[in-house]
Amino acid sequence: MDNKNSIKNNKNFNKVSNIIESLAINPNPDSVAVLEEIGTNSSIDEVRELTSRALVKRNEHNSLSVVIANRGKGINDMSTVVAMSTINELLSLENKEEAMKVLENTISSETFDEEVKENARSVKALMALS
Amino acid sequence: MSTVEKITQLSHRIFNTSANEQNTSRTSNPFAVSNFQKNILTEDVFESSKAKEAKNVSFTGNLSAGSKRIYSTFVGSLSDLGSKFYEGIENIVAFSRKVWDGVVNTWNKIQEIGNKEINLEGAKNVLNKEISLDGAKNVLSMDITSLFAKPKEREIAKMAKMDPHSEVKPMLKEALSALEADMTAAA
Structure with a gap:
């Protein structure tokens, strides 16, 4: 907890946070690629958490696919905090239509790992209940 | 002497007491030497009480019918003076009432303004209608919260x-x- 508070008071973390937030609202679709390339591959959990939430906020097919259908990213992240935070953001979406489509595609597709499919199935059940 | 002349004389004596007093030297008056700046009362203030009693002063008995008329005229003029004085008071009262009414009206006006809701919607509509320049319109319709972000x-x-x-x-x-x-x- 102390480490988390100390990083959130860090000037450079605030700078990274602002850049990720700007990419969340940037109308340019290339923003998703930047977030995926830099943010989701960061070694810092807090940065991956921010990135996943930003991708969910965009609520686009490509951005949602990154956090739902990729192993080690978003809901499949090794960090429980990152995975739970992404799920929470998905549940908070006003329009869940696109997220449900991506989840169904992930569940029905043969190309994805069973672990990824299982996570997608669980999240879909939660979203159906919410 | 006519009544009018008598009134004039009397009023002259009343309002110019010093002018008509005689500089009479009396041996019985100890203040005669100092002369009170030459204004000596004609009435002998040192008149003995016995003499007074003997005179048997009466406010009505010794006055003649002519004198009564004169005094009544004088008293009448005094009552006129009183009416003028009351007129003056009435004017003051009327003025005060006018001031008070003014204060009350002002207070009512303030309360009226306070109770009214200020609606700027009309002014906004007028601005939107009148200004045809797109730039100015954009400035007016701009969300001002962005300025304070x-x-x-x-x-x-x-x-x-x-x-x-x-x-x-x-x-x-x-x-x-x-x-x-x-x-x-x-x-």
Whole structure:
């Protein structure tokens, strides 16, 4: 907890946070690629958490696919905090239509790992209940 | 002597007491020497009480019918003076009432204004109708909250307009490297 508070008071973390937030609202679709390339591959959990939430906020097919259908990213992240935070953001979406489509595609597709499919199935059940 | 002349004489005596007093030297008056700046009362103030009793002064008995008329005229003039005095008071009362009414009206006006809701919608409509210039219209319809936005929100809004690959990506890489360096130093 102390480490988390100390990083959130860090000037450079605030700078990274602002850049990720700007990419969340940037109308340019290339923003998703930047977030995926830099943010989701960061070694810092807090940065991956921010990135996943930003991708969910965009609520686009490509951005949602990154956090739902990729192993080690978003809901499949090794960090429980990152995975739970992404799920929470998905549940908070006003329009869940696109997220449900991506989840169904992930569940029905043969190309994805069973672990990824299982996570997608669980999240879909939660979203159906919410 | 006519009545009018008598009144004139009397009023002259009343309002110019010193002018008509005679400088009479009396042996019985000890103040005659000092003369009271030459204004000596004709009435002998040192008249003996016996003499007074003998005179048997009466306010009505010794007055002649002519004198009564004169005095009544004089008293009448005094009552006129009184009516004028009352007229003056009435004027003051009327003036005070006017001032009071003014104060009450002002107070009512203030309360009326306070109870009214100020509606700027009409003014806004007028502005929108009258101004045909697009630029000015945009300024008027602009959300003024953006002018008071926090520095963080302004910065985010500014970066959101940048190109993600050419502008934002280098910035993110740089900031992330600096953050990782900070974390390594802290560990």
